[in-house]
Amino acid sequence: MKFLKLSLAASVALGALSTSSFAQPLEEAIKGVDVSGYLRYRYTDNRYNASDKNPYIGVPGRGNAAHQWRAVADFKTPTMNNVALNLGIWYNNSNTVNHGKGIVDANNANGTVYSNSFAGTGLGAGADGQFGVRSFYATITPDNTATTVKIGKQPLDTPITYAPDGDRGTGILVLNNDVPNLTLVAAAFDSWIVNEATIQARDNDPVGNGIAQTNLATNNSIDKNLYAVAGIYNLDTDYGNFGGQLWGFYINSAVDALVFGELSWKNSLLRAKAQYTYAAINNDKDSIFATYYGHPLLARDTQLNNEKADIKESNDILALEVGANLTQDYQLPLDVRLGYITNFADGTAVALENEGSNVSRAGKVWWDNVATGISTSALQTYGVHGLNRKQDINVFYAAGNYGFIDNRLNLGLEFAYGQNKISENKANGGLPGQKIKFTEITPTISWKHSKNLTLSSYYAYLQTDVDLKKVKANGGDVEDQKRGKFRVEAKYTF
Numbered sequence: 001m002k003f004l005k006l007s008l009a010a011s012v013a014l015g016a017l018s019t020s021s022f023a024q025p026l027e028e029a030i031k032g033v034d035v036s037g038y039l040r041y042r043y044t045d046n047r048y049n050a051s052d053k054n055p056y057i058g059v060p061g062r063g064n065a066a067h068q069w070r071a072v073a074d075f076k077t078p079t080m081n082n083v084a085l086n087l088g089i090w091y092n093n094s095n096t097v098n099h100g101k102g103i104v105d106a107n108n109a110n111g112t113v114y115s116n117s118f119a120g121t122g123l124g125a126g127a128d129g130q131f132g133v134r135s136f137y138a139t140i141t142p143d144n145t146a147t148t149v150k151i152g153k154q155p156l157d158t159p160i161t162y163a164p165d166g167d168r169g170t171g172i173l174v175l176n177n178d179v180p181n182l183t184l185v186a187a188a189f190d191s192w193i194v195n196e197a198t199i200q201a202r203d204n205d206p207v208g209n210g211i212a213q214t215n216l217a218t219n220n221s222i223d224k225n226l227y228a229v230a231g232i233y234n235l236d237t238d239y240g241n242f243g244g245q246l247w248g249f250y251i252n253s254a255v256d257a258l259v260f261g262e263l264s265w266k267n268s269l270l271r272a273k274a275q276y277t278y279a280a281i282n283n284d285k286d287s288i289f290a291t292y293y294g295h296p297l298l299a300r301d302t303q304l305n306n307e308k309a310d311i312k313e314s315n316d317i318l319a320l321e322v323g324a325n326l327t328q329d330y331q332l333p334l335d336v337r338l339g340y341i342t343n344f345a346d347g348t349a350v351a352l353e354n355e356g357s358n359v360s361r362a363g364k365v366w367w368d369n370v371a372t373g374i375s376t377s378a379l380q381t382y383g384v385h386g387l388n389r390k391q392d393i394n395v396f397y398a399a400g401n402y403g404f405i406d407n408r409l410n411l412g413l414e415f416a417y418g419q420n421k422i423s424e425n426k427a428n429g430g431l432p433g434q435k436i437k438f439t440e441i442t443p444t445i446s447w448k449h450s451k452n453l454t455l456s457s458y459y460a461y462l463q464t465d466v467d468l469k470k471v472k473a474n475g476g477d478v479e480d481q482k483r484g485k486f487r488v489e490a491k492y493t494f
Helices: 008-016 020-030 196-203 288-293 297-302
Strands: 034-048 063-076 083-096 131-140 147-155 168-176 182-193 226-237 240-251 255-266 270-282 312-325 334-342 391-404 409-422 434-448 453-468 481-493
Touching (some): 083 147
Antiparallel strands (some): 034 063, 034 481, 063 083, 083 131, 131 147, 147 168, 182 226, 226 240, 240 255, 255 270, 270 312, 334 391, 391 409, 409 434, 434 453, 453 481
């Protein structure tokens, strides 16, 4: 994202809005301030073939649609005496519009009458009010060392979080580049937040479930200390670019250990990448999961008493990917990649949110969807966390993208085929074992209208084939599912 400096003309224009006596001080105050950000509009339409005889898809219904608006502006003052101040503001609003595809009336047993089918949620066309400060921190760059220190409320950009969607923390981040080709990172935050609740309710379920309806939905921050250290290495050679990174995390009352590692190589034509993530979840009675779910996760799965739920379990994911870009060597604007994802530990909850998971993948919905039962987020109510149930996933994926008109128009296709095998929960007649096979096909298109404005769209089609070992839930078979997700987006960056 490029930075733009406010011109003198813009300064004068802003000054003209105030009194003449204040115009000069305002002009001086904003001279040299850098501003960057974007304006984004999205329309997202989800469709499900859900029915109230299926206990694994969340709330019965046929889908939802939503308009989403976001504006982000980040301001940075000039560096004076090795210190610069940063302020980030944003406006974020969405309006759910069901268009006759709403949730089933809870009082209607046969699921044929949709009493809420035309009811939307959110501010919609009314007065808007979701506006606030998303970052406020100081950047310190001492002399005689290639070190940057950020102190304050800042974006949380790590392999287990997703800063563009508002993940942030309050604390200190230190980056050091004194050793050539090596970046060392250390961070400590005493509170943090992710937008998991918003993502879940918007993309996966008709109205969301579990944690999306509890404390996280009110934008409360989590006041548990988060610590991170990392080393990131990158080296250009005659044989290509070699890269690697290793991250370690500890989150009080959440994860006892979380490690993300990556090795990569690329040249002008080919590339390869290997990633491994491991997390040991803390599910004690005083963990954040017990706080936000209302009980430890094990208690939900087995209906055991809370005092028996003091347990820690492991989660991991291995991802391998190879790719090729034919643009430079063959003047053909084609980029392709192939990959494979699997796990060895009990579950796959290796990140704080699914968008933030740095796992290489293709497809838009299979990795964050109740239908497949796969989630890389420890804060989702669905998915396997390795707590008294074991999950084995095997996913093959492929993606291709071709550019037209000087690469301004791009057409792509993403494909994923996989299996999620979940063991039976035998405690107290718990949940049956499942084997969920799934296929996702997603065509994509984007048009770079100008240097700043990009228009894009995709349609994700997901189909699942569920095989239950034993039917113990709701007295009926769990049906196969078909889900579709359509999105169109306009984004202007500055």
